Amino acid sequence: MNQPQKAVNVVDQATSSVKTFREAINEALHQEMERDPTVIVLGEEVSGGAGCSGEDDAYGGVFGVTKGLMPKFGRERVIDTPISESAIIGAAAGAANTGLRPVAELMFFDFIGVCFDQIFNQAAKFRYMFGGKAKTPMVIRATVGAGMRAGAQHSNMLHPVVVHIAGLKVVMPSNAYDAKGLMISAIRDDDPVIFLEHKCLYDAKCEVPDAPYAIPFGEAAFPRQGSDATVVAISAMVPKAIAVADKLAKEGIHIDVIDPRTVSPLDDEAILESVELSGRLVIVDEANDRCGMAADISSIVAERAFGALRAPIRKVTPPHTPVPFAPSLEDAYIPSEARIEQAVRDVLGA
Amino acid sequence: MNQPQKAVNVVDQATSSVKTFREAINEALHQEMERDPTVIVLGEEVSGGAGCSGEDDAYGGVFGVTKGLMPKFGRERVIDTPISESAIIGAAAGAANTGLRPVAELMFFDFIGVCFDQIFNQAAKFRYMFGGKAKTPMVIRATVGAGMRAGAQHSNMLHPVVVHIAGLKVVMPSNAYDAKGLMISAIRDDDPVIFLEHKCLYDAKCEVPDAPYAIPFGEAAFPRQGSDATVVAISAMVPKAIAVADKLAKEGIHIDVIDPRTVSPLDDEAILESVELSGRLVIVDEANDRCGMAADISSIVAERAFGALRAPIRKVTPPHTPVPFAPSLEDAYIPSEARIEQAVRDVLGA
């Protein structure tokens, strides 16, 4: 249970409880839909049971994240769709231009391949192409990441692909507390936001306030602090980096663990400040190196904290391969605590 | 007219002539289709005039790159398609798995949004998912780049998006000579190859052998050489980098201009060797920084030539915006020779 230090405007910490990542996002959706009647949810199985003889809300999302929304807000605002991702994202974008604040679900972010145009050429560019006249307040929720033996087409991260696109914001929470606050900010944001939920985090728990609260974009969290080295970790890599930090702390090695929380915008200042002090940087990401997020952060630091670096930056990332199915291979694919620990020792030793 | 130094197995330089980038690719297609009956070309308007009352081969590609192929090889091998990019790429990938060597055209690479799944989840991953049993010898030709006032949806580079994908090769020629040799290699390659043609290069000329020749992937060219600084430039940025190099040479400043020619695989050794000598690196790319190609190369060098760097790496790239339509804005968007020159002077001055 890590509590980010830089969390902000938290309303009434008094009433809070331990919630899972899944429950935290679900609560954010409930509270925002209650607050704002223009918020709608659409996607495949977001309720489930449409046109069936059994129960409604049969799924509430295949991972249960939208459970309970339909019974409460009705099918008019919680919309099950056919398997037509371009139509789903397009409908969300067009609705966002005309008065609604849609939260569209892509069951797996791996499915951007069948709707990428509506994301990167349409939603992302309206405001610019229309000379600032358009607003596209939409959220695309999607699951990312390996670890569930889901194979090459259901286990990708792909955040580098959307971070590259101007006009999109990309949010990648690593814990339940951030997930709720960032989802609330995403829904209230007037730009298209890609909200990426790592499948392996859904059951991760921490103390989460019951009341709504917003966490601003572009503000990194520091789940661990120390000036011996800087470790930037993203999404499901954060808990691993924290575990390594705690292990090293027992040896008297104290490191900053930086969780950007949003990768576009990115809190580069926080990372640069930390490296100015530590002079040593390890970046842990579950996307591969080539034009990846780790390369992105590495190049920012190499250029803007050049003088401060006392060792080559180390990236802990998967190889340039698809995600394999076999457990032995998938385990080797995903950055491990052992690899993170070794990388930290390397930059310290250098 | 720059003649890459590292060009290889060039057959019979004796008979050669000045050809445009467009003509060079067209010649490569002609020669490979003649050599190998399993090579086919498909896409929108690759011939043109299908189902019309006028002339056949009306377009030969909207940029004329496939002109003359249909009259010579017939509609069975030069196939005009409906406006259905997923079907086009899927047909190419499935045909590649079953005995053909398709060259599919995406008129503008900006259209990957409507066919990205067939590229990154299907073609790119067959070999791995099928345990090495599949071969997918296909080429996807597409135009990239700004400069034609084509606006936000017809002017993108997007090579970082495909460089990130394991299983794809990405080729970005900067001159007619390389374009022919790399296209021949692409067609003969057994993996899916993305071949990106910058619209602004089509009329660029240089001496090109008439006979077929193959340029291997992963071997950078050095259109200019010098040890004062290293400039890595890609696609349409290469001629600009060369112009800057020639200008600086008059002042006695001699720089390596490195043209990777293929960005996946990338000849990182060539770049590292150059930086080991120069200690100064400028990267020029027409894709924006965030998870971009310049960041990719920057991070490779910052980590593997850390000791050699005598100045912070400089990236010369466009801002994090869509491509604007207005000429004044588009001109400011595209990296200019002035910005490249300044960046070189900066790294030299540092």
Next chain:
Amino acid sequence: MSYSPEFLLRAYRGMKTIRLFEERVTREFEAGNIPGFVHVYDGQEAIALGVCMNLDDADIIGSTHRGHGHCIAKGCDVIGMMKEIMGKADGLCKGKGGSMHIADIDKGMLGANAIVGGGPPLCNGAALSAKTLKTGKVAVSFNGDGSSNQGTVMEALNLAVVLQLPHLFVFENNGYGEGTGADYAVGSGDIAGRAAAFGMPAEKVDGADFFAVYEATAKAVQRAREGGGPSALEADIIRFSGHFIGDPQLYRAKGEITQLRKERDCLNFFRDRVTGEGWLKAGQLNSVDDEVAALIERAVEEGLASPLPAVSELTTDVYCSY
């Protein structure tokens, strides 16, 4: 059905404005005053007006790469349009969009679209807003024959039926997608039939007949406003010009265009009908011609006089906040 003179003059003014606008855009392009890829709409005017005369500013349309006519029919400022197409700072989109991205949301014009098939999914969204917010408004997407083969369009057709969205899909069948014949590219050759197979009412009309388009649209729009869901309209029409300005059009038979311009000009049909029925006098139409000519002249003058955007504009309007 009977039509008021005001209605008929508005329709004629719209069609004539499109015609002269496009002819002038072509000349200014050839003169080097308009950059980029430009696709003109001349010949198809009766569809844009026949459809949009059924809509008000709060109804939404989604257009294509061939969007000038739809903009004008939906009431966008013609001078602002000319400036936008010229890439000027005071254009409809500050010069950032251009011909293929021209838009004016205040007028319910959700944008031209340089991606074939980009618009219909978005129009479903506009229709979803109307349905959810119970505004009684409708969305209309304009499509070509070629775009009927794009998966995004077909997904949009199905979703519109599933959610019973107030969305009219207009397919302007001008026989060509660039230089490829509709008979070749549309498997069945029957776009209305394709749309109908998704479960919506679909009709074919003569796109050169303003009145046929207007009346078919009226039925579909009323049905949509009353909660009756989506419809499709396939309108046969002639593309007077090339696919883009400068298209040599080798794929067209010699003389095809000259003949069609003579025989299938929707403006002539309109003029003949309204004067023949005695609804309007030729003189009334002629004075509209003069007004419109003056307007276009002014648009070009102002457009040429307008400045290009300042470089500082390059990085604005990307995000609302970042």
Next chain:
Amino acid sequence: MSYSPEFLLRAYRGMKTIRLFEERVTREFEAGNIPGFVHVYDGQEAIALGVCMNLDDADIIGSTHRGHGHCIAKGCDVIGMMKEIMGKADGLCKGKGGSMHIADIDKGMLGANAIVGGGPPLCNGAALSAKTLKTGKVAVSFNGDGSSNQGTVMEALNLAVVLQLPHLFVFENNGYGEGTGADYAVGSGDIAGRAAAFGMPAEKVDGADFFAVYEATAKAVQRAREGGGPSALEADIIRFSGHFIGDPQLYRAKGEITQLRKERDCLNFFRDRVTGEGWLKAGQLNSVDDEVAALIERAVEEGLASPLPAVSELTTDVYCSY
């Protein structure tokens, strides 16, 4: 039509193998011996066999996330399949693919596909190879009711007509896409009608009747081999199990499955028909049951005994050369 005992026994063996394979996969999954997301095919066997009995190894099929049945019907090695699904080093795809990506190109099985709608465009490619290389071979893509709403599938239908490709699109309408009803998600409710509107012959058959599927496929495949182009087949069928193993299936009415398993079991239909017609004796079928049970038992034993891939395998098979 008359059938040889060998033919009927092959068909029955195939269907029974799928049934027992899927029932056993479910048990092994629940026992923790199979990782990942697994979608089983039990109940739909008559479609896989009715279709694939018309094909040989050089004909190509493209499958879906629910691909085990298609693999078995196309002749893939059942033991290699079980190993693959368990993620073992000697599986059909070295354990790198798994249930959702299982493939065997040597058997003309172009792969399961974890992307709904991923297969049909690829099968057009296989059909294009057959047409271009004049092999007389055909491609068959398996689709669900839900996947009929994916744009890639609809583009593929149109392209197959335009290029007159030897491609049969089989739509297995089991009434559900995950937990969403086909009647809800398919606008018209009529998938065959949708396919027909693209300009190809389309037929509906009872997917639980092996003979109906076989004969409808025979016609379509023959037409394709003779250059007659694509066809579509919509086969109504029952999904005996959940969408994935472990699916609580709350969206199904209580008792729905138990009743359907009783009333609509394609294996019972087949057994009744062939014994009723006196084509085969019950004893012959029973001994097939025993053979198959033994085969599945062996597959599981060998699967469990096989090693996981060595970590060195992680970075192989990405490229032919790099």
